[in-house]
């Protein structure tokens with residue numbers, strides 16, 4: 001691993017620090033930090049948090065720190081991944097978050113830059129980057145998740161418009177979104193990857209109904225989105241009609257990179273140790289064994305993260321496999337959060353305000369599952385490890401070349 005910075009990188013770090021000191025306050029590590037998330041489970045709190053993240057995105061944009069790796073021709077900074085990593089390292093020390101605006105840039109920017117036409121690029125990219133318009137991803141369906149290309153939402157051409165009918169699900173922040181990236185079935189006779197069309201859709205179009213899904217944590221991060229005779233102008237197609245799969249792949253690749261770059265994040269071992277001490281369990285041999293396991297796993301993860309950074313920043317060494325990192329990371333979270341609740345004893349069975357530490361560990365126990373599913377499930381990543389790392393035969397895909405109309409639907 002190589003931690004040496006070039007003089008240019010060191011100067012950039014100083015510039016970033018100066019920007020953050022002037023525009024934000026340092027994290028306190030307590031509930032006083034707004035960037036931890038909504039203050040409670042209410043829709044008002046979710047909305048207030050969303051608007052704070054929008055304001056931070058605007059600050060980034062106004063100061064030239066939005067879209068660090070985006071090409072200059074699209075209004076970005078034209079910087080390198082190394083510069084984006086340095087920005088992330090410094091920003092992690094401050095009470096700031098672009099929340100879902102940051103994720104939306106990774107999901108929506110690349111397909112428009114790579115496959116969109118000039119009119120779409122000029123119309124949508126600046127307001128995406130400034131946070132003036134918010135976006136969501138309308139991909140998954142009740143019968144299409146890991147096997148996304150099996151999707152059923154239909155779009156039928158009618159003159160200069162397409163008429164869309166169907167249902168999407170698990171759409172993060174769709175209840176706050178102005179626009180969505182949407183994939184639909186336009187040719188049911190073609191094999192499943194061939195008859196898909198990719199749209200940009202205004203979420204205020206008549207016929208769109210967004211229904212928030214309440215999660216076990218009490219929050220509503222996800223939604224169901226229903227389309228009933230929704231009319232979308234043909235000019236909102238990105239790429240070719242029936243040629244939406246390569247556009248979709250661009251989004252999925254960018255999404256995987258975004259999730260992978262979160263690996264090796266801030267340590268929470270200290271919080272676990274503090275809880276064990278507060279409950280008088282830090283001398284219990286079984287608890288100590290668990291603490292040692294959690295500590296060791298966090299160290300291994302942070303070293304994997306550093307190996308990844310060294311590769312990205314200096315093109316040296318071999319990067320760890322992202323699928324290995326994702327599985328290791330989510331397993332480590334499971335071990336850690338279960339121990340957090342266990343050391344609380346009987347109080348660990350309570351929830352939210354009734355539970356110790358206002359339900360800090362209980363909330364993590366309930367929300368841990370999302371990281372095992374989002375960005376490709378752990379099982380799908382294990383398939384990738386089998387195929388890419390171990391060289392085992394590919395998963396059989398018996399319906400790959402069949403017309404979509406003939407394949408077995410979930």
Ligand SMILES: Cc1cc2nc3c(=O)[nH]c(=O)nc-3n(C[C@H](O)[C@H](O)[C@H](O)COP(=O)(O)OP(=O)(O)OC[C@H]3O[C@@H](n4cnc5c(N)ncnc54)[C@H](O)[C@@H]3O)c2cc1C
Nearest residue numbers: 137138139140144145146170171172370373374377379380
């Ligand atoms: C935090 C989070 C945010 C999300 N945000 C969005 C969003 O904004 N927009 C959006 O469209 N979707 C979103 N999703 C949905 C997400 O993309 C899907 O949940 C995911 O693709 C899995 O699909 P599924 O839920 O239909 O499960 P399925 O694909 O039905 O999987 C069910 C089970 O079968 C296993 N399985 C499936 N295929 C295989 C295989 N080939 N080999 C072995 N096991 C297999 C899976 O691992 C899983 O355990 C989000 C999900 C999460 C958790």
